[in-house]
Amino acid sequence: MIRLSQEHLQTIRTHAESTYPDECCGIILGYLASEGKTVVEIMPTENVWNTEAAAEFPGDRTTESKRRQYAIAPEIMLKTQKEARVSEARRGSEARSLNIIGIFHSHPDYPAIPSECDRLYAWQGYSYIIVSVQNGKAGELRSWSLDDHHQFQSEVIENIT
Template sequence: MIRATLEQIQQIRAHAENTYPEECCGLLIGKIEGENKILIEVIATENSWNAEATEFLSVEAGSKQNRFSIAPEVLFRVQKETRDRNLSIIGIYHSHPDHPAIPSEFDRAIAWQQYSYMIISLSQGRAVEIRSWFLDENRQFQPENNFSNQL
């Protein structure tokens, strides 16, 4: 289960609405206590999706309206900074403009098992739902212990 405050959810929601019609993305920073992931900080990042990402990841072409990428140098920098604070990257969030908060095949192709994946569904620029998912041992997404938040 991932635990987030209303303020953190609102921060993610605002980022998604401000980047519409493109996908937003960001990092979820926190700590793991037993079965719980405790969200401490939300870090909005730039969606760095481009043609090189398509080639590097060997995935179908797309645009920032249906794809996202966090630059590797951003991931490494944040990973180091969080480790220095005895925290970890516990997940990634991104938006699905005018699509449900359900992981796509692209999301599955780039997912890592140790992370939670929060997806924000937007309808005509307004956030309507946020759900969290994790990748199981068969590389299939599962809902994160009923984490669901109608916005």
């Protein structure tokens, strides 16, 4: 289960609509607990997918475009994780551990279900929120996580206030 507010959902939808017809992407920061994940911040990022990014992945993905692929710059992922830890340290010992708990991206003119490429490059333990954008308008939004067999399973989204 992943818990997030209407404001978090709106941030994802707005970013997805603003990048259409390309895929959007971003980082989900929050807390991990036994009962699920709680989102604290949604951080939209630039989709840096290009020929160089494609070369980092196995197989011939160089012909794919930002309309069907996304990539978050590794330095942004690292910087975000470091900043989350620094902010945690500033809050003191009472704070729960703030981490990157997931990634979001859009599927322009395609359903909010993971592609095979999404599955191949997904990381265990993360939530993957996908929003379908049809003709420039954000629609269905679903969350997914990998099971022990590296297959996506639907994840319950709970709204918090």
